[in-house]
Amino acid sequence: MQALRIDNLQKSFGALSVLKGVDLTVNNGETVAVIGRSGSGKSTMLRCINGLEPFNSGSIEVVGHRLDGTNKRLRDLRKEVGMVFQSYNLFPHLTVSENIKLAPRVVKNVPRAEQDALVQEVLTKVGLREKADSYPDELSGGQQQRAAIARSLAMKPKVMLFDEVTSALDPELTGEVLKTIAELAKTGMTMILVTHEMGFARRVASHTVFMHEGRAWEAGPSEEIFTNPQTPELRAFIASDVK
Amino acid sequence: MAYSMDFAPVIARAPDLVSGAINTVVLSAEAIAIGLTIGLCVAIARFSGPNWCRFLGACYVEGFRNTPLLVQLFLIYFGLPYTGIKLDADQAAIFAVSLNLGAYSTEIFRAGLVAIPKTQIQAGLALGMSHIQVMRYVVLIPALRIIYPALTGQLTLTLLGTSIVSAISAKELTMAGATIESQSFRSLETFLVVAAIYICITFAFRFVYWLIGLWLFRRKTPTGSATAGLMLDMQETRS
Amino acid sequence: MIQSYGWPSVQFLIQGLWWTVGLSLVTFVCGGVLGLIFALGRSLGPRWLRLLIAGYIQLVQATPLLILLFLAFYGLSFLGFFFPPFAAAAISLTLYTTAFLADIWRGCIEAIPKAQWEASDSLALTGGQTLRYVILPQALRIALGPTVGFMVQVVKNTSVTALIGFVELTRAGQLLNNMTFQPFHVFLTVALMYFALCYPLSLWSEKLKEQKSASLAH
Numbered sequence: 004m005q006a007l008r009i010d011n012l013q014k015s016f017g018a019l020s021v022l023k024g025v026d027l028t029v030n031n032g033e034t035v036a037v038i039g040r041s042g043s044g045k046s047t048m049l050r051c052i053n054g055l056e057p058f059n060s061g062s063i064e065v066v067g068h069r070l071d072g073t074n075k076r077l078r079d080l081r082k083e084v085g086m087v088f089q090s091y092n093l094f095p096h097l098t099v100s101e102n103i104k105l106a107p108r109v110v111k112n113v114p115r116a117e118q119d120a121l122v123q124e125v126l127t128k129v130g131l132r133e134k135a136d137s138y139p140d141e142l143s144g145g146q147q148q149r150a151a152i153a154r155s156l157a158m159k160p161k162v163m164l165f166d167e168v169t170s171a172l173d174p175e176l177t178g179e180v181l182k183t184i185a186e187l188a189k190t191g192m193t194m195i196l197v198t199h200e201m202g203f204a205r206r207v208a209s210h211t212v213f214m215h216e217g218r219a220w221e222a223g224p225s226e227e228i229f230t231n232p233q234t235p236e237l238r239a240f241i242a243s244d245v246k
Numbered sequence: 247m248a249y250s251m252d253f254a255p256v257i258a259r260a261p262d263l264v265s266g267a268i269n270t271v272v273l274s275a276e277a278i279a280i281g282l283t284i285g286l287c288v289a290i291a292r293f294s295g296p297n298w299c300r301f302l303g304a305c306y307v308e309g310f311r312n313t314p315l316l317v318q319l320f321l322i323y324f325g326l327p328y329t330g331i332k333l334d335a336d337q338a339a340i341f342a343v344s345l346n347l348g349a350y351s352t353e354i355f356r357a358g359l360v361a362i363p364k365t366q367i368q369a370g371l372a373l374g375m376s377h378i379q380v381m382r383y384v385v386l387i388p389a390l391r392i393i394y395p396a397l398t399g400q401l402t403l404t405l406l407g408t409s410i411v412s413a414i415s416a417k418e419l420t421m422a423g424a425t426i427e428s429q430s431f432r433s434l435e436t437f438l439v440v441a442a443i444y445i446c447i448t449f450a451f452r453f454v455y456w457l458i459g460l461w462l463f464r465r466k467t468p469t470g471s472a473t474a475g476l477m478l479d480m481q482e483t484r485s
Numbered sequence: 486m487i488q489s490y491g492w493p494s495v496q497f498l499i500q501g502l503w504w505t506v507g508l509s510l511v512t513f514v515c516g517g518v519l520g521l522i523f524a525l526g527r528s529l530g531p532r533w534l535r536l537l538i539a540g541y542i543q544l545v546q547a548t549p550l551l552i553l554l555f556l557a558f559y560g561l562s563f564l565g566f567f568f569p570p571f572a573a574a575a576i577s578l579t580l581y582t583t584a585f586l587a588d589i590w591r592g593c594i595e596a597i598p599k600a601q602w603e604a605s606d607s608l609a610l611t612g613g614q615t616l617r618y619v620i621l622p623q624a625l626r627i628a629l630g631p632t633v634g635f636m637v638q639v640v641k642n643t644s645v646t647a648l649i650g651f652v653e654l655t656r657a658g659q660l661l662n663n664m665t666f667q668p669f670h671v672f673l674t675v676a677l678m679y680f681a682l683c684y685p686l687s688l689w690s691e692k693l694k695e696q697k698s699a700s701l702a703h
Contacts, residue, residue: 092369093369105383109375110373312684313680317679320662320675321669406550409550410551420551441548
C-alpha cells in the first residue's frame with residue numbers, strides 16, 4: 004500500500020525554481036530519509052506534503068488525500084499527517100500535557116476522560132512522562148523536541164514528517180531525539196525525515212532519497228544508496244560528509 | 247492674605263461626587279468594552295484582510311490618532327447632527343471615547359499579532375487546527391502577554407480621557423466637580439478632591455488589570471522533583 | 486450675527502493654529518528640560534529622590550490633564566496668584582509632559598546595559614563623563630522614536646486648554662462655530678489642521694522606531 008505518491012512536483016518562489024519535478028513513492032511502514040545539500044529543496048518538498056507550502060504543478064497523494072496546490076480541505080489531511088519542526092514550535096503558554104491535548108481536544112473532540120491516558124501514552128513513547136506539567140521554557144532543547152514529537156503522535160497520524168528536527172540541537176542533545184525517532188521507526192510508523200545525520204539515515208531509514216537541484220536525484224534502499232551510489236553527485240555528497 | 251482651605255462645602259456635595267465617579271467608571275467600562283472590540287476587529291482586518299480593508303483601517307487609525315479627542319467629540323456631538331445623526335451628550339461621549347480607544351488599540355493588537363512567530367501558526371495548522379482555532383488557542387494568549395503593558399497603559403489614558411467629555415456636559419466626575427465649583431466657589435478644594443477620586447479610580451482599575459493579567463497568564467506552580475520529593479518526605483514522616 | 490463659512494473663517498482658525506504650535510513648543514521645551522532632570526534623578530539619584538520622582542510620576546499619570554489644568558487655572562488663583570490662561574495652560578501642560586517624558590527617558594537610560602557603566606569605570610571616567618559620553622548618546626538613539634511619538638500627544642493635549650478659554654485652535658473652532666453655526670465644516674477643518682500637524686510627526690516617529698529595530702537586528 005502506498006502512503007505517499009508525489010508526481011512531477013514543481014514549485015518556485017518568484018523566479019527561483021526550487022522543485023523541478025519531484026517523483027517519490029513511499030509505502031506504508033517505511034522510514035524514508037531525505038538527504039541533500041541545503042537549497043536542494045528537501046524541506047520545501049516536505050512542507051508541500053501537508054500543505055504548508057502551496058506548489059505550482061504536479062500532484063501529491065498522501066494517505067488517500069489528494070493535493071493539487073489549490074486544495075481548500077487541508078484540515079482532513081493534516082489530521083492524519085503529523086509534522087515535527089526544526090524549531091520545535093511548542094506553544095510557550097501551555098504545559099507539555101496541554102500542548103499535547105490541545106489538538107486532539109479541539110480538532111478531534113477526544114473526550115476529556117481519554118485525554119490524560121493519551122498524554123501518558125505518547126509521553127511514555129518519547130520518555131518524558133515526568134515532564135507533563137512543565138512549560139516548554141523549563142525543558143532542554145532535546146526534551147522540547149521530544150515533547151513536540153509526542154504532540155504530533157497524539158493525533159494518531161498515519162504518516163509523520165520530520166523537518167531537520169535535530170539541526171537546532173547541540174550534539175549531545177541530538178542523540179536522545181534520534182533514539183526516540185529510531186524507536187518510533189521500529190513500531191512500523193510511516194515516516195519521512197529530512198536530515199543531515201547521514202549515519203542515522205543509513206542505520207534507521209529503510210529507504211533514502213538524495214535530493215539534488217530540485218529533483219529526487221537518486222532513491223533506493225538505504226544500504227544500497229550509501230554503499231553503492233550510482234550518480235557522481237551522490238558520490239560527491241557522501242564523500243563530502245565523511246571528511 | 248493667606249488663603250485658608252475649607253473642604254466643608256465640597257464634602258457636603260459628596261453624593262454628587264459619588265454619582266459622578268460612578269458615571270465615570272460606567273462610561274469608561276462601556277467605552278473600553280466597545281473600543282477593544284472595535285480595535286480587535288480592525289486589527290484582524292488590517293492583519294489579514296483584503297487591500298481595501300487595510301486601507302480603510304489605516305485611514306481610521308491614523309485619523310483618530312492624529313487629532314485630539316476633544317475635536318473628535320465636538321465633531322460627533324455638534325457636527326454629526328448636520329449629517330442627520332443626532333446623539334445626546336452621553337451617547338456622543340461613549341461614541342467618541344470608544345472610537346478613539348478603538349484606533350489606539352488597533353495598533354496595539356496589530357503589534358501583538360505581528361510579534362507572534364509565523365512558525366507557531368504553522369505548527370497549529372500542521373496539527374489540523376482551523377485558522378480561527380489557531381488564533382484562539384495558539385496566538386491569543388502569547389500575543390496578549392506581549393502587549394499587555396501597552397494595552398493597560400492605553401486603557402488608563404482612556405479612563406482619564408473621559409474627563410474631556412465634560413466639555414459637552416456629559417454626566418461624569420469632572421462635570422460633577424465643575425458644577426460644585428461654580429456653586430461653592432471653592433475651586434482649589436473641589437478639584438483637589440476630584441483629582442484624588444480620579445487617582446483612586448485609576449489605581450482601582452490598574453488593580454483589576456493586574457488581577458486579570460494574573461488570571462490570563464497564570465502558570466501552574468511547577469511540580470518539579472523538589473516539591474514532589476518534599477511531599478513524599480512529609481507523607482513518610484506522618485506514617 | 487451669523488457669518489458664512491469661508492476663507493476668512495479659515496484664516497481665523499490659522500491664527501488659532503499658531504497658538505497651538507506656540508503652546509506645544511513651550512510645553513515640549515519646558516517639559517523636556519524638566520523631564521530630563523527628573524529622568525536622571527529617577528534612575529541615578531539617591532533613594533529618597535527616586536521615590537519622590539516616582540511618586541510624582543505616578544500621581545500625575547493617574548490624574549486627568551483637564552483636572553491639572555483646572556487646578557492651575559482656578560485653584561492657584563485663589564492662593565493669591567493670578568494666572569492668565571496661557572500661563573495656567575503652559576504650567577499644567579509642562580507638569581503633565583514632564584511626568585510622561587521622565588518616564589519614557591528613564592526607561593531608555595535603564596535600557597543601557599550595566600556593563601557599559603562598568604567599562605567606563607574601568608577606564609577611570611567620572612560619573613558625569615560616563616553619562617555625557619557613554620550612556621546618554623546611546624539612550625538618545627533609543628529615545629528618539631518614542632519622544633517624537635509623544636510630541637504628537639503634546640500637540641493634541643494643548644486642545645484641552647480651550648476649556649479654560651485659551652484661544653488656540655480648538656477654542657478658535659468653538660468661537661467660529663458660535664458665529665457661523667456650521668459645526669461640521671468648522672470642526673472638520675480644525676481636525677484636518679491638527680492632522681496636518683500631527684501626522685508628519687507620527688510618520689517620523691515610526692521611521693525612527695523602524696531604524697532602531699533594524700539597527701538592533703544587525
